[in-house]
Amino acid sequence: MTKTVLIADDEPNILISLEFLMKREGYRVLLAHDGQEACDLIMTERPDLLLLDVMMPKKTGFDVCHEVRAHADFKDTPILLLTAKGRDTDVAKGLAMGANAYMIKPFSTKELVQKVREMLGAAV
Numbered sequence: 206m207t208k209t210v211l212i213a214d215d216e217p218n219i220l221i222s223l224e225f226l227m228k229r230e231g232y233r234v235l236l237a238h239d240g241q242e243a244c245d246l247i248m249t250e251r252p253d254l255l256l257l258d259v260m261m262p263k264k265t266g267f268d269v270c271h272e273v274r275a276h277a278d279f280k281d282t283p284i285l286l287l288t289a290k291g292r293d294t295d296v297a298k299g300l301a302m303g304a305n306a307y308m309i310k311p312f313s314t315k316e317l318v319q320k321v322r323e324m325l326g327a328a329v
Contacts, residue, residue: 207231207232207233208232208233208253208254208325209232209233209234209235209250209251209252209253209254210227210232210233210234210235210252210253210254210255210256210321211234211235211236211237211243211246211247211250211252211254211255211256212224212227212234212235212236212237212256213236213237213238213239213240213242213243213255213256213257213258213261213266213269214237214238214256214257214258214261214287215238215239215258215260215261215262216258217238219258219287220236220238222314223256223317224236226314226317226318227256227321230318230321230322232321235250235252238261239261239262239263239264240257240261240262240263240264240265240266240268240269241263241264242263243255243257243261243264243269244264244269244272244273247269247273247279247282248276251278251279252282253282253283253325254282254283254284254285254321254324254325255269255273255282255283255284255285256285256287256321257269257270257284257285257286257287257304258286258287258288259286259287259288259290259295259299260288260289260290266286266287266288266299267298267299267302270284270286270299270302270303270304271302271303273303274302274303283305283306283324283325284303284304284305284306285304285305285306285307285308285320285321285324286299286304286306286307286308287308287310287312288307288308288309288310289309289310290309291309305324306320306324308320
């Protein structure tokens, strides 16, 4: 069965490029333009993996992470935070909020694809 990846980012160019990349890898893709939209889609669509930008309007990636982890149905959903905020304290905060992994922008698309495969267990 095809895995579903939710991509949440307020930057349209990043959404478009990540959507293309994930579809090319064979994943079904859901797009959210802010943290609230991401939360709504997570509850209705139940994606297999979340790619969350940290700095988004309405709710940050940290907020979304926290809400997802607080919900019993989603406590095991893999979360990868994508952000320009690469300080150790930011990484620690993201992991403390429940993220499984953290990638700092700009990142290699090859590394991102590899990390997504790893987090989803390779099978598409």
